[in-house]
Amino acid sequence: MRHYEFANLLVEKAPVNPQLSQVVDKATIMATLKNAGFEVQDQGNKITILTEIPDGENVGSYRASVMKDALALLQKQFPGAVYSNARKYGGLGGIEIPNSSSYVLVKDKKGKGGGSSGKLNETNLVEMLYGLIQTYEKINVTFVDKRGKKLGIKNCTDVSDASLNVAGRKKADLVLSSSTGSLPISLKKVNADTWESADTLFGPRAKEVLSNLQQQGAIKLQKINDPNGIYYKLNKEIVVEPTPEETMDAIFGSDLLNKGGVVIQTFQDEHFVTQDNNVTIECQYIIKSKADIPEGHLMVWLIRNDKTRSNPLPGLRTLGSTLTRGIGTKGNKDVILVDRNGNLVQNPNR
Numbered sequence: 001m002r003h004y005e006f007a008n009l010l011v012e013k014a015p016v017n018p019q020l021s022q023v024v025d026k027a028t029i030m031a032t033l034k035n036a037g038f039e040v041q042d043q044g045n046k047i048t049i050l051t052e053i054p055d056g057e058n059v060g061s062y063r064a065s066v067m068k069d070a071l072a073l074l075q076k077q078f079p080g081a082v083y084s085n086a087r088k089y090g091g092l093g094g095i096e097i098p099n100s101s102s103y104v105l106v107k108d109k110k111g112k113g114g115g116s117s118g119k120l121n122e123t124n125l126v127e128m129l130y131g132l133i134q135t136y137e138k139i140n141v142t143f144v145d146k147r148g149k150k151l152g153i154k155n156c157t158d159v160s161d162a163s164l165n166v167a168g169r170k171k172a173d174l175v176l177s178s179s180t181g182s183l184p185i186s187l188k189k190v191n192a193d194t195w196e197s198a199d200t201l202f203g204p205r206a207k208e209v210l211s212n213l214q215q216q217g218a219i220k221l222q223k224i225n226d227p228n229g230i231y232y233k234l235n236k237e238i239v240v241e242p243t244p245e246e247t248m249d250a251i252f253g254s255d256l257l258n259k260g261g262v263v264i265q266t267f268q269d270e271h272f273v274t275q276d277n278n279v280t281i282e283c284q285y286i287i288k289s290k291a292d293i294p295e296g297h298l299m300v301w302l303i304r305n306d307k308t309r310s311n312p313l314p315g316l317r318t319l320g321s322t323l324t325r326g327i328g329t330k331g332n333k334d335v336i337l338v339d340r341n342g343n344l345v346q347n348p349n350r
Contacts, residue, residue, distance in 0.1 A: 024102075026047065038070060066106050071083055080097075084096050129159040138155040140152070140279065141281070145284060146282075150286065151183070153176045157179065159175070169253045171256050185262075186253075189264070192264075193321055197320075198301060231314040237336070263283050296324040298323040
């Protein structure tokens with residue numbers, strides 16, 4: 001059996017009410033969700049909540065938060081509604097309603113976090129590995145990158161999608177387990193340019209950086225009166241050098257360093273080679289330590305415009321981004337550079 005760690009993200013299961021005997025029809029469930037502001041899709045017995053993942057948000061944790069809200073709502077309306085990680089509901093699980101054949105799932109409206117055509121993401125990868133475990137009981141899994149670096153586990157007997165368990169700054173999307181230990185892995189697409197949504201980790205310091213740059217006249221901050229409220233707009237993005245500790249925290253979190261690692265790949269079918277119970281997964285990069293981080297994936301703090309956010313000011317947000325995203329592939333992007341001590345840095349390539 002696979003284990004889905006929802007303890008810190010989903011509310012406790014409500015006890016089943018034996019008095020609830022009336023059949024609950026699908027239309028009533030959908031109306032309850034719609035009235036609460038959820039966008040829902042009717043797919044037979046499956047009711048799908050469609051949600052848009054904000055830029056920079058962790059797909060798994062955001063979908064889990066939507067699932068949590070929907071579960072709390074449905075438990076009030078239909079006592080006995082429960083979260084289930086039954087395999088038929090996919091990696092995220094679903095909500096079951098007593099005395100109803102309908103169930104509720106949460107999907108990204110744009111297809112993130114689901115079965116994108118031709119690609120294996122966290123959910124698909126779990127399914128593939130789990131299928132091999134069902135066949136062979138134990139499998140040997142090896143991730144290998146183009147530099148020859150490897151990350152793997154022998155005699156793996158269980159695989160779980162851990163992308164929803166972000167408590168305590170955990171970063172793993174996938175956990176492979178054997179009788180002797182486990183291997184936590186963070187999965188990144190090759191073109192992913194964000195390591196961290198940094199409102200908490202960097203937000204307070206971002207305010208100091210912004211204030212110092214304003215005092216020096218290094219940036220222009222436009223105040224805009226909008227019908228929805230006041231927000232601010234930067235004339236240039238700000239790229240800030242992180243401390244070594246911040247880099248390690250943003251990339252490895254609390255669960256990867258010396259225990260697992262980060263795997264970077266597009267995860268298409270041709271990257272998987274199986275021979276009996278041996279599985280090799282070819283990757284662009286594997287990152288197990290600071291020395292393994294490719295230059296383009298080095299982490300920097302980024303302060304940029306985003307009307308939907310408010311840290312360090314309304315209209316701005318902070319991210320832990322890749323170096324390439326921060327300064328451009330050639331290092332000549334027109335941005336404000338700031339070192340870890342808050343000092344302006346001249347960009348010699350501009």
